[in-house]
Amino acid sequence: MGMNRAAHGVMLQFLAWLSSRPRTYGEAMETWKSSCPRYTGWEDALGEGLIEVEKAEPVREARVNVTEPGKSTLKNG
Numbered sequence: 001m002g003m004n005r006a007a008h009g010v011m012l013q014f015l016a017w018l019s020s021r022p023r024t025y026g027e028a029m030e031t032w033k034s035s036c037p038r039y040t041g042w043e044d045a046l047g048e049g050l051i052e053v054e055k056a057e058p059v060r061e062a063r064v065n066v067t068e069p070g071k072s073t074l075k076n077g
Helices: 005-020 025-031 041-047 068-076
Strands: 051-053 063-066
Touching: 005 041, 005 063, 005 068, 025 063, 041 051, 063 068
Parallel strands: none
Antiparallel strands: 051 063
16 A cells, blocks of 8 residues: 555544444545545545445435455454
């Protein structure tokens, strides 16, 4: 993974949070919002293919899931 240690730590926190129970897109956006898009667990996880967002209407209710690569990243820290 090509990110610095602090960003990697945020990513692991984000993946652990998502894995702890079912989460919606709205919940994830509210909890993990940031004013700096380069330093968000959300953007990095999505870009790296570590999470996926199911299609749903309304979008806020869409489930956010940790993918197999995301589970591996979380496991291997």
